[in-house]
Amino acid sequence: MKPHHHQDHPLKELNILPKTQRSSVLTLSVTLILITIACLYFSLPTPFSIPSPPPVDTKCDVFTGEWIPDPNAMYYTNNTCSAIHEHQNCMKYGRPDTDFLRWWWKPKGCNLPRFDPEEFLSVVRGKSIAFIGDSVGRNQMQSLICLLSKTVSPNLIAETKIRDQTHSTWYYPTSNFTLSNFWSPFLLIASEANPTSPSPIGLFHIHLDHPDPAWTAHLSRFDYLIFSAGHWFFRPLMLYNTTTTTTTISCSNCKDNNITHISVYDAYRLAFRSTFSALKGFKGTAFLRTFSPSHFEGGVWDNGGDCVRTRPFKAEEGRLEWFQGEMYRAQVEELRAAAERESGGVRFGLLDVTAAMSMRPDGHPGRYGRPKNETKYNDCVHWCLPGPVDVWNGFLLHLLKVEEARIVVRSAISDAVRLRGTICG
Numbered sequence: 487m488k489p490h491h492h493q494d495h496p497l498k499e500l501n502i503l504p505k506t507q508r509s510s511v512l513t514l515s516v517t518l519i520l521i522t523i524a525c526l527y528f529s530l531p532t533p534f535s536i537p538s539p540p541p542v543d544t545k546c547d548v549f550t551g552e553w554i555p556d557p558n559a560m561y562y563t564n565n566t567c568s569a570i571h572e573h574q575n576c577m578k579y580g581r582p583d584t585d586f587l588r589w590w591w592k593p594k595g596c597n598l599p600r601f602d603p604e605e606f607l608s609v610v611r612g613k614s615i616a617f618i619g620d621s622v623g624r625n626q627m628q629s630l631i632c633l634l635s636k637t638v639s640p641n642l643i644a645e646t647k648i649r650d651q652t653h654s655t656w657y658y659p660t661s662n663f664t665l666s667n668f669w670s671p672f673l674l675i676a677s678e679a680n681p682t683s684p685s686p687i688g689l690f691h692i693h694l695d696h697p698d699p700a701w702t703a704h705l706s707r708f709d710y711l712i713f714s715a716g717h718w719f720f721r722p723l724m725l726y727n728t729t730t731t732t733t734t735i736s737c738s739n740c741k742d743n744n745i746t747h748i749s750v751y752d753a754y755r756l757a758f759r760s761t762f763s764a765l766k767g768f769k770g771t772a773f774l775r776t777f778s779p780s781h782f783e784g785g786v787w788d789n790g791g792d793c794v795r796t797r798p799f800k801a802e803e804g805r806l807e808w809f810q811g812e813m814y815r816a817q818v819e820e821l822r823a824a825a826e827r828e829s830g831g832v833r834f835g836l837l838d839v840t841a842a843m844s845m846r847p848d849g850h851p852g853r854y855g856r857p858k859n860e861t862k863y864n865d866c867v868h869w870c871l872p873g874p875v876d877v878w879n880g881f882l883l884h885l886l887k888v889e890e891a892r893i894v895v896r897s898a899i900s901d902a903v904r905l906r907g908t909i910c911g
C-alpha cells in the first residue's frame with residue numbers, strides 16, 4: 487500500500503456540499519434583505535422582528551486545516567464521564583502520555599470554535615440525532631455524551647440488543663433532546679456465515695438490496711442521521727442482489743473462483759448507494775461521517791501492528807493510505823450522487839473527518855484499550871476518549887449551526903412574505 491499525500495487527493499474538490507449550502511444561505515439572505523427594504527420603502531412601522539441566525543461562519547471550510555497545540559484542551563476525564571466504552575478508556579488502562587489530548591483543529595483561514603455544550607444543547611433543543619453504523623460511530627456518540635457531561639448528563643431511556651450489540655437511547659430533559667445509536671456495521675442486512683468460527687474475520691453474507699431494518703424502521707423519529715461504516719468491509723463478503731426475478735451474487739476478499747469478484751471499494755460504494763436510496767420520505771438531514779483512518783505500523787492489525795506515536799502528523803506529513811483514499815472516494819461520490827438525485831425531502835451533509843484524522847496516529851488506544859494482562863490485538867482503529875475524536879463533535883456543532891441558520895432564514899422569509907401580503911401589499 488503506497489502512502490498517499492492527502493493534500494493531493496483528487497477528492498478535495500468534493501467538499502462541495504457546504505458551498506451549496508452557503509450559496510443558498512446567501513441567496514435567501516439577499517431575498518430577505520430585499521423584502522425588508524421593500525417593506526421599509528412603504529414607510530410602515532417595522533411589523534415584525536427578524537430572527538437573527540445563530541452566529542456561524544458559513545463560509546468556513548472547516549474540514550481543511552491542521553492540528554494546533556491547545557494546552558487547555560482536556561474537556562473531561564475517565565473520572566468525570568461514565569459513558570466511555572471500556573475499550574476506548576485509555577486513561578483507565580494506563581496510557582502514560584497526555585500530550586495527545588492537547589490539540590484542537592484549525593481550519594485554513596477560519597476557526598472551528600471549541601465545543602460549547604450549552605450552545606450544542608440550545609441548537610438541538612427539541613431535536614433528535616441517531617448515529618447509525620459501527621463501533622466507531624458509537625465512539626463519536628460517547629464523545630458527544632462526555633463533552634455534554636460538563637453541563638448535563640442524559641437519562642438512559644431505552645436499551646436493547648441488536649445482534650448482541652447495545653442500542654441505547656439517551657434523553658436530555660432540559661433541552662428535550664434525544665440521542666440514539668443503531669448498531670449496523672454494514673448498514674445493510676448482513677449475517678455471519680459461521681458465527682462460531684474461531685477466525686476473527688469470518689465470511690459475511692450482505693444483502694445489497696436490503697438496508698438494515700434495525701435502523702430503517704426508526705427513521706421517522708429523528709431529525710438528524712449520522713451514517714458511518716468502514717473497517718468491517720475489509721472482511722470476506724458474499725454480496726447478494728435480489729430482484730423479483732433473479733439473485734446475483736458477487737464477493738469481495740473471497741476465495742471462491744466461481745463467483746464474480748468485486749473490490750472492497752465497490753462493495754462499500756454499493757452499500758452507501760443502497761443506504762442513501764432508503765432515505766426517500768425521510769424529512770430531516772442525513773450526514774455522512776466519512777471514513778475514519780486506522781494507523782497500524784510495524785505490521786498488520788492481527789500480526790504485530792501497533793500505534794505508538796504520541797503527537798499528530800503535521801499537515802505536510804499527512805498521509806492517507808491509498809486504500810483509505812479509495813474508501814473515502816467511493817462513499818463521498820455516492821453522497822454527491824444521492825444529493826444530486828434528491829429533490830426536496832431529505833437533505834444531505836458531509837461530516838468529513840478523514841483528512842483531519844489521517845494526521846492523528848497518536849489518538850488510538852493501541853495497547854491501552856484493555857487490561858494489561860489481556861493479550862489481544864492493539865487497537866489502532868478506534869479513538870481514545872477523551873481524544874481527537876472529540877473534534878468530530880465540534881464539526882457536528884458547526885454543521886448543525888449551518889443547518890439552523892438556513893432554517894431560521896427560510897422561516898423568516900416565509901414570515902416576511904406572509905406579512906408583506908397583509909401589511910405591505
Ligand SMILES: *[C@@H]1O[C@H](CO)[C@@H](O)[C@H](O)[C@H]1NC(C)=O
Nearest residue numbers: 563564565577578579580581
Ligand atoms: C481513571 O484512570 C485512573 C488512572 O489514570 C484510574 O486510577 C481510575 O481508577 C480510573 N477511574 C475510573 C472511574 O475508571
Ligand SMILES: *[C@@H]1O[C@H](CO)[C@@H](O)[C@H](O)[C@H]1NC(C)=O
Nearest residue numbers: 611612613614661662663709
Ligand atoms: C419535545 O420535542 C418533540 C419533537 O420536536 C415535540 O414533539 C415535543 O412536544 C417536545 N416536548 C416538550 C416537552 O417540549
Ligand SMILES: *[C@@H]1O[C@H](CO)[C@@H](O)[C@H](O)[C@H]1NC(C)=O
Nearest residue numbers: 694695727728729756759760
Ligand atoms: C441489483 O440488480 C438490479 C437489476 O440488475 C440493478 O438495477 C441494481 O442496481 C442492483 N443493485 C445493487 C445494489 O447492486
Ligand SMILES: *[C@@H]1O[C@H](CO)[C@@H](O)[C@H](O)[C@H]1NC(C)=O
Nearest residue numbers: 737740741742743744745746
Ligand atoms: C465451481 O464450478 C464448477 C463447475 O460448475 C464446480 O465443479 C466446482 O465445484 C465449483 N467450485 C466451487 C468452489 O464452488
Ligand SMILES: *[C@@H]1O[C@H](CO)[C@@H](O)[C@H](O)[C@H]1NC(C)=O
Nearest residue numbers: 579856857858859860861862
Ligand atoms: C486480568 O486481571 C484482572 C484483575 O486482576 C482479573 O480480574 C482478570 O480475570 C484477568 N484477566 C486475565 C485474562 O487474566
